[in-house]
Amino acid sequence: MKIGELAEATGLTRDTIRFYERNGLIKSEAGKQATNSYRDYPEELVFRLNIIQQARDAGVSVSDIKAIFDALDGSCDPADAKLVVAEKIAELEASKQQIESTIAFFKQQLANL
Amino acid sequence: MKIGELAEATGLTRDTIRFYERNGLIKSEAGKQATNSYRDYPEELVFRLNIIQQARDAGVSVSDIKAIFDALDGSCDPADAKLVVAEKIAELEASKQQIESTIAFFKQQLANL
DNA sequence: GCAAACCATGGACCATTGTCAACGGTATAT
DNA sequence: ATATACCGTTGACAATGGTCCATGGTTTGC
Structure with missing residues (x-):
C-alpha cells in the first residue's frame, strides 16, 4: 500500500510514518512500477504501527522500540532478545507504578478540595 | 534550606531544581542574610519535588504539573480545580491502559521466543 | 587568610520527537 | 490535457526537558 493509505489506516501522518522509517521502526519496499518512485508499504505495517503508537503512548522511546523490534525480529540470539524485552517490561511495570x-496522590488532593 | 541541600534531599540536580523554579513548579524566598544572594528553599519542597519527580516519571509534562499545582494551591475556583485534576487523572488512567x-504485547512476544 | 566548596545568573547547547515547507515528479479523474 | 491530489527528498523549524559553562560573588574548613 502507498504511504497515504497507511497513514489513513493508522491515523498517523505521512511525515510521522517516514520519521519512523528513517529511524528503523518500519521498512518499505520500492514499488513495482518503474515509472515512479512511490514506495510500497506491506499491509502488516498497519498492525506494527498500531503497536508502535501504543508503545509511544506508553512512553517507550523510538530507539527503545527499535531495540525491542530488532530483538523480536529474530536476527539475534533469543537469549539476548529475552533479556532486552524482559528489561523493558520491567521498566513499564515501574512506569505503571509511578502512574x-x-x-493516588491527585485523587487524594481532589478529595481535599 | 539552600539549593544544594534540597538537591541532596531530593536526588535532583541544582540545575533541574532551578529549571523547575523557572517554570513555576516551586518557589524560593530571598535568604535572610543581606550579605549574599543565596535563596532559601522551604523544607516542604522536598515533598513537593518528590511529587514532581513522580509525576514526571509518570509522563506528566512540566506545564501540566504546574497547571495542577496552580489548581490545587487554592488560588482559583475549586470547581475549575476539580476539573483540571480530574481530567489529568483520566489521562493517567488512559496512560496506564496503554502501558x-x-x-501484554511484549509478554506475548516473549512467550513466542 | 586562603583554598575549596558553594551560590546566582545568563546563555549556550543537546537529544528527542515530530512537523512543515519547498521542490519536482507522478497519478488520476474529468 | 489539465487540474487536483498524491509521492519522495531535503532541510529547516519547533517544543520539551534538561544539562553545562562562564562569570563573579560568598561561605566554610583548616
Whole structure:
C-alpha cells in the first residue's frame, strides 16, 4: 500500500510514518512500477504501527522500540532478545507504578478540595 | 534550606531544581542574610519535588504539573480545580491502559521466543 | 587568610520527537 | 490535457526537558 493509505489506516501522518522509517521502526519496499518512485508499504505495517503508537503512548522511546523490534525480529540470539524485552517490561511495570502513585496522590488532593 | 541541600534531599540536580523554579513548579524566598544572594528553599519542597519527580516519571509534562499545582494551591475556583485534576487523572488512567496493553504485547512476544 | 566548596545568573547547547515547507515528479479523474 | 491530489527528498523549524559553562560573588574548613 502507498504511504497515504497507511497513514489513513493508522491515523498517523505521512511525515510521522517516514520519521519512523528513517529511524528503523518500519521498512518499505520500492514499488513495482518503474515509472515512479512511490514506495510500497506491506499491509502488516498497519498492525506494527498500531503497536508502535501504543508503545509511544506508553512512553517507550523510538530507539527503545527499535531495540525491542530488532530483538523480536529474530536476527539475534533469543537469549539476548529475552533479556532486552524482559528489561523493558520491567521498566513499564515501574512506569505503571509511578502512574498509580501519581493518580493516588491527585485523587487524594481532589478529595481535599 | 539552600539549593544544594534540597538537591541532596531530593536526588535532583541544582540545575533541574532551578529549571523547575523557572517554570513555576516551586518557589524560593530571598535568604535572610543581606550579605549574599543565596535563596532559601522551604523544607516542604522536598515533598513537593518528590511529587514532581513522580509525576514526571509518570509522563506528566512540566506545564501540566504546574497547571495542577496552580489548581490545587487554592488560588482559583475549586470547581475549575476539580476539573483540571480530574481530567489529568483520566489521562493517567488512559496512560496506564496503554502501558498495560504494551506490557501484554511484549509478554506475548516473549512467550513466542 | 586562603583554598575549596558553594551560590546566582545568563546563555549556550543537546537529544528527542515530530512537523512543515519547498521542490519536482507522478497519478488520476474529468 | 489539465487540474487536483498524491509521492519522495531535503532541510529547516519547533517544543520539551534538561544539562553545562562562564562569570563573579560568598561561605566554610583548616
